Amino acid sequence: MKNRYLKNVVTLKLDSNKCTGCGRCIEVCPHKVFELQNRKLRIINKDGCMECGACAKNCPFAAIEVKPGVGCAYAIIMGWLTGSEPSCDCSGSSNSNGCC
Amino acid sequence: MENKSCCGSDNSDPKAKVIKVKPKVKVPKVKVPNIEGVSSAEKNRSCCGGSQKCSIDPITQYDKKDHWIIGEVKTVSGIVPRVSTQLVISDIFGAWKARWGINRMNYKINPGIYAVGNPDKDSPVLVTANYKLTFDTLRRELSDLNAWILVLDTKGINVWCAAGKGTFGTKELVSRIGKTRLHDIATHRTLILPQLGAPGVSAHEVEKQTGFKVIYGPVRAADIKEFINSGMKVTGEMRTVKFNLIDRLVLTPMELVGTFKVSLIIFGILFLLNLVTANPFGIYDFYGYGGALITGCVITPVLLPWIPGRAFAWKGWLLGLIWAAVINVLSGWTVSPTFSFIRGLGYLLVLPCISAFYAMNFTGSSTYTSFSGVLKEMKIAVPVIAVSIIIGTILILLNGFLGI
Ligand code: SF4
Ligand code: SF4
Numbered sequence: 001m002k003n004r005y006l007k008n009v010v011t012l013k014l015d016s017n018k019c020t021g022c023g024r025c026i027e028v029c030p031h032k033v034f035e036l037q038n039r040k041l042r043i044i045n046k047d048g049c050m051e052c053g054a055c056a057k058n059c060p061f062a063a064i065e066v067k068p069g070v071g072c073a074y075a076i077i078m079g080w081l082t083g084s085e086p087s088c089d090c091s092g093s094s095n096s097n098g099c100c
Numbered sequence: 101m102e103n104k105s106c107c108g109s110d111n112s113d114p115k116a117k118v119i120k121v122k123p124k125v126k127v128p129k130v131k132v133p134n135i136e137g138v139s140s141a142e143k144n145r146s147c148c149g150g151s152q153k154c155s156i157d158p159i160t161q162y163d164k165k166d167h168w169i170i171g172e173v174k175t176v177s178g179i180v181p182r183v184s185t186q187l188v189i190s191d192i193f194g195a196w197k198a199r200w201g202i203n204r205m206n207y208k209i210n211p212g213i214y215a216v217g218n219p220d221k222d223s224p225v226l227v228t229a230n231y232k233l234t235f236d237t238l239r240r241e242l243s244d245l246n247a248w249i250l251v252l253d254t255k256g257i258n259v260w261c262a263a264g265k266g267t268f269g270t271k272e273l274v275s276r277i278g279k280t281r282l283h284d285i286a287t288h289r290t291l292i293l294p295q296l297g298a299p300g301v302s303a304h305e306v307e308k309q310t311g312f313k314v315i316y317g318p319v320r321a322a323d324i325k326e327f328i329n330s331g332m333k334v335t336g337e338m339r340t341v342k343f344n345l346i347d348r349l350v351l352t353p354m355e356l357v358g359t360f361k362v363s364l365i366i367f368g369i370l371f372l373l374n375l376v377t378a379n380p381f382g383i384y385d386f387y388g389y390g391g392a393l394i395t396g397c398v399i400t401p402v403l404l405p406w407i408p409g410r411a412f413a414w415k416g417w418l419l420g421l422i423w424a425a426v427i428n429v430l431s432g433w434t435v436s437p438t439f440s441f442i443r444g445l446g447y448l449l450v451l452p453c454i455s456a457f458y459a460m461n462f463t464g465s466s467t468y469t470s471f472s473g474v475l476k477e478m479k480i481a482v483p484v485i486a487v488s489i490i491i492g493t494i495l496i497l498l499n500g501f502l503g504i
Binding site for chain 2: 007028050051052053
């Protein structure tokens with residue numbers, strides 16, 4: 001069975017005018033969010049996006065925009081409590097309850 | 101050997117120095133890479149310049165006693181440790197310990213360059229993180245291959261998380277290429293990165309700054325060999341992150357360990373309350389709570405795709421509700437006159453929320469939740485969980501103290 005998460009929440013945006021259809025984003029996306037059609041990129045599975053940011057970071061033409069973040073409740077709670085940006089606190093030595 | 105004539109007295113025995121730099125017992129927390137980076141860079145600048153003689157220096161600092169290092173490969177840039185592709189008991193035990201959270205943050209190796217088999221200038225270069233579990237997974241898959249492994253300093257964090265934080269990133273990759281003098285070791289200009297490192301690395305930036313072209317390999321190390329043998333072709337299958345039953349199962353120990361401290365506090369409080377209450381807390385509370393915990397931390401993650409609904413907290417709540425109902429019936433709700441309705445209601449309010457909370461926490465271990473999604477889920481779930489637990493606890497306490 002397929003894992004599915006919430007609908008219509010992700011921040012992924014594509015600027016088709018900047019896209020050259022190089023396909024780099026397809027290469028890095030772990031969830032098959034994109035597809036090339038007639039040498040143009042299309043978002044085919046927006047809800048599958050986990051906002052990892054790989055596509056935006058690797059697009060040489062800055063055609064993709066996404067607010068990357070960790071999909072991790074623990075990180076968000078810690079962010080709320082400490083008033084900082086939520087991030088996986090994997091490196092903290094005292095913390096064995098990290099999210100990864 | 102040649103080295104002695106070149107590097108003067110203090111550097112006459114590079115290996116002795118290696119062991120000094122990395123004492124086995126107390127691995128300096130974050131400092132290791134810095135020491136290594138500085139010392140190897142300095143050594144070359146101060147003593148040998150560009151001379152070929154110096155190639156006998158180790159590029160990567162390592163401890164000869166480490167059982168997974170099985171020799172050395174000499175390159176124009178220096179000596180590179182050769183690693184075994186076999187995992188032995190201690191690797192497996194180490195992995196097991198790391199999964200249970202024992203000394204997990206110190207399970208790392210020195211960054212630098214390593215060799216597998218008998219690589220030469222044309223052999224592929226694979227890039228990975230310095231979390232030993234990640235490194236072990238990779239080398240195990242490389243039997244019968246000749247390759248270089250470039251290990252980045254991710255502070256002992258796996259590729260995926262380190263990429264998210266940016267420690268497995270463009271900057272570290274570019275500087276590691278420089279520090280290991282990779283340009284001389286591999287004359288081709290191609291690096292193979294794990295696909296899950298892509299959130300941290302900007303491939304076109306790396307190429308601009310170093311001349312190395314980045315190819316993203318498969319998601320799973322198990323596909324590496326097929327990928328290399330097929331001339332670096334990645335199938336759609338290899339590109340996709342899966343999250344199957346086994347993937348989920350191996351993550352649950354960490355979830356459980358994370359709850360121990362909180363659980364002990366709760367049991368402590370119950371024990372103290374027992375000294376003063378009319379209806380003492382007993383075995384039902386103990387396994388009711390324990391069951392809710394296991395429902396949230398283990399059963400919900402394992403059954404994840406089969407539980408109806410999408411939000412993790414909801415899935416956990418649903419299973420927790422079933423558990424609470426079971427507990428109530430087992431405790432004799434509706435039949436036993438000594439089991440209070442108030443208390444039963446309390447369980448129904450508290451236990452599913454405990455499961456829901458821990459299930460929600462599993463979003464961090466999953467491979468498909470987005471930040472926006474988790475945020476949305478939490479904005480609803482956290483207040484509901486809090487209110488429900490408070491009301492439920494009041495009911496249970498009322499029963500405990502007043503016996504109603
Ligand atoms: S990487 Fe950028 S330019 Fe290339 S296909 Fe994707 S969006 Fe278009
Ligand atoms: S952010 Fe990640 S998951 Fe989302 S589309 Fe980009 S690469 Fe794919």
